[in-house]
């Protein structure tokens with residue numbers, strides 16, 4: 583019965599206590615039956631209602647500064663805000679993590695702002711799976727929006743950003759970041775393109791080159807906005823654009839489609855995570871003559887979970 587002490591009832595999370603929410607998030611990050619009990623107890627209406635905003639872009643573009651401004655803007659509208667900062671650096675060096683924490687410190691005493699950092703490295707895979715749970719705990723606790731900040735490099739960061747209902751790609755002049763963003767396929771996932779540091783030289787040139795690129799891809803429309811995150815210039819326009827896109831996506835069924843795709847991906851993630859240790863154990867016991875034919879070995883292994891031979895590729 584010791585478990586009961588650790589198990590959150592859904593009511594704990596629905597209340598306003600950041601400590602209760604923080605505990606629930608930690609348990610969901612850890613995974614296991616307690617985590618699943620928390621997630622199953624969440625209010626589905628709140629989850630459906632909450633807007634999940636993805637903020638991505640290269641390091642130094644001003645994402646955290648912008649997120650800070652967004653927090654302030656949504657707090658003015660009396661919204662409770664959740665923030666997940668995904669840090670790409672090692673938890674040992676943790677430089678950016680600390681930076682993000684300090685930058686969001688002005689909201690540290692606000693009970694209606696829940697900030698959580700998650701590291702991509704140094705964990706046993708499945709960041710996306712865990713992050714999906716954290717997003718839902720925040721939404722279930724009444725956070726709306728939930729903002730996910732992540733550096734737009736690497737596969738796990740791209741997977742994370744797909745948890746969002748809509749995504750803003752943040753770029754700044756003077757780093758050649760526009761080229762890199764296109765190479766990384768970031769433009770494809772973006773609903774909004776934010777040119778931050780508009781006070782800096784080169785902002786107009788950056789906008790121009792991006793407009794040209796966007797016109798070449800009429801199939802995926804992207805809106806361009808200009809911001810100055812340090813002063814807050816352009817933030818209200820960004821908030822309106824976010825609301826406008828959200829409303830449109832809710833009306834035309836795009837949000838339902840995206841959420842379904844995301845959930846399908848998450849279930850896939852979890853299935854693979856859960857299968858992996860068992861598969862690894864079974865494979866390690868295989869004699870050399872079975873290992874020698876990997877495809878046949880894999881097929882025979884999978885037949886234990888999937889006894890219908892015809893369905894296997």
Ligand SMILES: Nc1nc2c(ncn2[C@@H]2O[C@H](COP(=O)(O)OP(=O)(O)O)[C@@H](O)[C@H]2O)c(=O)[nH]1
Pocket residue numbers: 639640641642643644645646647648681778779780781782809810811812813
């Ligand atoms: N000049 C200028 N600097 C900015 C602006 N926005 C952010 N910065 C600065 O850019 C640096 C990186 O910002 P940060 O938010 O940490 O970027 P992130 O790595 O994308 O999260 C910080 O020193 C910010 O103060 C802006 O609009 N104009």
Ligand SMILES: [Mg+2]
Pocket residue numbers: 645646647678682731
């Ligand atoms: Mg940052």
